[in-house]
Amino acid sequence: MIKITFLPDKKNVKVNEGITVLEVLERAGINIGTPCGGKGICGKCKVLINKGITAAILIEKELLPEEEIEKGFRLACQTKLFKDTVIEIPSEIRLNFKRVFFSNLKGDIRHFKNNFSLDSNFKKVFLDLKKPFLDDQRADWERIKDELFLKKIENIPNLRASLEILKKIPVLIREANFKITATVDNDEIIDIEKGDTTKSSYGIAFDIGTTTVAGYLIDLSTGKELSAVAKTNPQAIHGDDIISRIEFTQQYKGALEILQKEIVNTLNEIIREAAQRAGINTNNIYKIAVAGNTCMHHLLLGLNPSYIALSPYIPVTKESLNLKAKNIPKLVLEATVNVYILPNISAFVGADITAGILATYIWRNKKIILFVDLGTNGEIVLGSKKKIWTCSTAAGPAFEGAQISSGMRATEGAIDKVKMDNKSIAYRVIKDGKVRGICGSGLIDLIAEMLNLGLINKSGKLINREECNNKLSEEIRNRIIEGQKGNKFLIAKGKETENGNPIYLTQGDIREVQLAKAAIFAGIKILLKEVNIPQDDIHKILLAGAFGNFINKESAIRVGLIPQLPLKKIELVGNAAGRGAGIALLSEKMKKVCQDIAKEAKYIELSSSPDFQKEYIKAMFF
């Protein structure tokens, strides 16, 4: 057994040797998480080893600057412990980690004057009720209300309870010998439990994406994230994008119910898994908040999504909804659990973007922020505290690996990073094994490098061998395979891949990326025109979404996905939607802000913008 001390937490634990720092932190309840899930890709989980340091391994040398390694920084996910160790977890580290939910918010708060604090609207109160007598014949429910009043829960003049709670009361309070805990949310008692359970109050924030569904289990009394679970959206079997899912609902009777059931099943899996990982009981989950794009929103609620997909693109409702778990069939939570559905902005700018705006504090920033959520649809937000503009462009699924000859999602075996010079090509593979394909960030890197080397020209053409710059080595030149339908470029040889077949970047793949990046860039241009500001007035570019979190900023600028701005102005913000949902879960005040954002944000319909086609064609060039 070796002893580990954490600074500044000063927490001690004992563990067996050979375990990684990340695992030790998790066991000690210090949730820092990593954007890449501990795969040694993102280099974000760096901690300072004050005592007991071991030599840096190759991956650390690649991801960390030399001076940091010398100072004693190591990657928590890579460094294994073999002796007594003292680890310092830098406070700023928590900012960049998706799993440190509330710490992250705290970090953000420091930048703004108006703080956001946990609402007092949610509380659990232990009540030692007076037993009834002939002289005190108050009804059970009145007895509970009166006692809450005595306990100074005062902002509830019209406290109410649903029939479900009233049904529970008479037997429960007597079995508990009149000692109970009441859970109050706003003006409603949403649960009563035997004895004192005031210490356990949890909620879950969900981000429902077309491809991925994420859930964050949060302690409602501290705002701390306890666990995070992500799952693939099982609706994908009916089509990758929302249009094909909407078509499915139009073609088959009962399809809407099928899609609803699929997404609810996934939420249930996430709830169970998140609770299990955090070691809590799902009965102690009292609230959830859900952000998703407008189509996912409709499918979850069983609302007909047909008119979202048809011009003029009309959702059933854009407003936020305060529902109960019982309103969502088969959800595994108690009927009375409060379900907050974040508001949408338009048919193609959903509650996930509202949540993203909320979490990134664009709504109270004096300077202009450009926020880009890179998914199947590219949603773009431009604005400040004065006004916010949004639009949505059908970028297509190229960045998520679909419609690319060797494309795949950013999972095991995907090339996610590429470096090239005129002599050689190097790439990184997620989880190190054999290559299975290339994911969005690898694709952007590859095309950027090929543009730099002149292998792809301005119009996007992959040149012939003889057109190559004469500085390029044979090794590189020979990777160009010429063909009638355009050339292709060898990324990985057969011996490097899992199935033994070489993988290529085809002319078609380049075209797909051109279409996707042009859609995003043209959208940005239209918003800049609408707001009437020059590109340089953008104070920051925030890249959100799973793909947006791994992208190389320089490559993104090089391929023309985002405007050319100093790198320090570009931030990768990860799953801002999930974070926004968490903020709404924790604060009624922030829920109100959220509703204001959705109501006030101006949506620009690109399909009716005469300039969009022009900008789109222009943006196709590299």
Add this chain to the structure above:
Amino acid sequence: MIKITFLPDKKNVKVNEGITVLEVLERAGINIGTPCGGKGICGKCKVLINKGITAAILIEKELLPEEEIEKGFRLACQTKLFKDTVIEIPSEIRLNFKRVFFSNLKGDIRHFKNNFSLDSNFKKVFLDLKKPFLDDQRADWERIKDELFLKKIENIPNLRASLEILKKIPVLIREANFKITATVDNDEIIDIEKGDTTKSSYGIAFDIGTTTVAGYLIDLSTGKELSAVAKTNPQAIHGDDIISRIEFTQQYKGALEILQKEIVNTLNEIIREAAQRAGINTNNIYKIAVAGNTCMHHLLLGLNPSYIALSPYIPVTKESLNLKAKNIPKLVLEATVNVYILPNISAFVGADITAGILATYIWRNKKIILFVDLGTNGEIVLGSKKKIWTCSTAAGPAFEGAQISSGMRATEGAIDKVKMDNKSIAYRVIKDGKVRGICGSGLIDLIAEMLNLGLINKSGKLINREECNNKLSEEIRNRIIEGQKGNKFLIAKGKETENGNPIYLTQGDIREVQLAKAAIFAGIKILLKEVNIPQDDIHKILLAGAFGNFINKESAIRVGLIPQLPLKKIELVGNAAGRGAGIALLSEKMKKVCQDIAKEAKYIELSSSPDFQKEYIKAMFF
């Protein structure tokens, strides 16, 4: 065809000859109804025939004073029309009729300064929505809200809709070519319909009694009652009184669900029948209000009633509830129909009494009113606008015919009226046929007459033949049958009864009536003591309940059921509970009054009153 003119309505109709005035009134939409249902028993439906009068028939001569007959008064239910007629409907007539729902209220209003008018909180609004375009991408729900705002439906800053309504919207508004009717209740859209349906808006007021369930279909735009349906409570198979029903829930798992299902089935039957009678569609029922005793309240809502029956007698809740039809399993109304559950006062003084207090305006009367609801439980209310006291006594089911040797309910074949002198006995039978038994009002009449003739003494003993006053005829004397277990008195001979067996009043029957009337009278005494006023300060006695509507006031005083006051101070108010539920259905303001009544009324627990037993024993004497 003969022509009828109604004064002061000045309405003309033409009908075929031979029809009764009551039928003509009903066809003309002038609902006056009759407490006895048009059986020619109660004598309440008297109208003045100004022109075209025909000779009074026997039944009218019996029920109306001679001078009224001379003036031209006739019974609407008995007088048939054979020539052109002018009928005047006295305004005061409307006061006493259970079926004249809103007219009745209007009548009451005249007596008070603070008027009650239909709330504007409920409204149906026709909307001709603008169709969506690319320049107007408001969501369906926003579009509806905006249009309502334009139509000046202003008191709805936070207008909301349930998921059920949101689900309905997208397809419905397009099928209706964007011409729809929205039904708004308070801050919620509770329905949307295609086209203009603003003319059809209905609600039902329910009174759920242990024995009888009544429903009144009301036009929400006028407050007019359109039809009334009463059914026997099918829970009676599990026991006549609430205690046996509560025991049933304790003995069998699933019994609560059975009882709930039974009462919901009955509500469904009433809804269908009331709608059919009025010729309306149940889809146009948007609100219901329910008054019932506390046990019926719990059974309808599926709340555990166990602790109502056990000392210290604690209900789950006494407060009013704003529910939805979907909260009551299997109710045949649309899920979004608003269900208002009137508030209870205590475990044994339920929402039916709250409704009775509301409907009789005790809460704003300056003078002291005594209100007695004569049912299986006798609920007593004493008070004025200053303060209201209530209590409940277990009168037992004697007045409803149970536990009486020849007892029966007030239906066909029941003796409901008895006249005796020292020579003979006369009785009236409901629907005139052969005698099947005696109901509560007949029983009270009979005992009163026997007390007057000395056949029953002060202690309740049915005397022997030889003890009879010598003025009594042989005919009467011979009706006393002496026996070891006490005497019995022949009411109807075998030849007069349906099954050929004579029916008797037994010594046991007299004891049952003594127990019942003593319970009521002692309750009244305790309340008078509590309020600390002499009996003579009672301004009015209101007798409510089905039985309370047919009782002979003089007989009730004679047997000692109610205090001896001038007859004109005693009023039979019929189903005040149903009327109160109807008032709550029509007015948010009156709902508020209703809640205040239940909250402020003071309940006196007789089982903990040391005086009650004393008064009870005293009241056993005649």
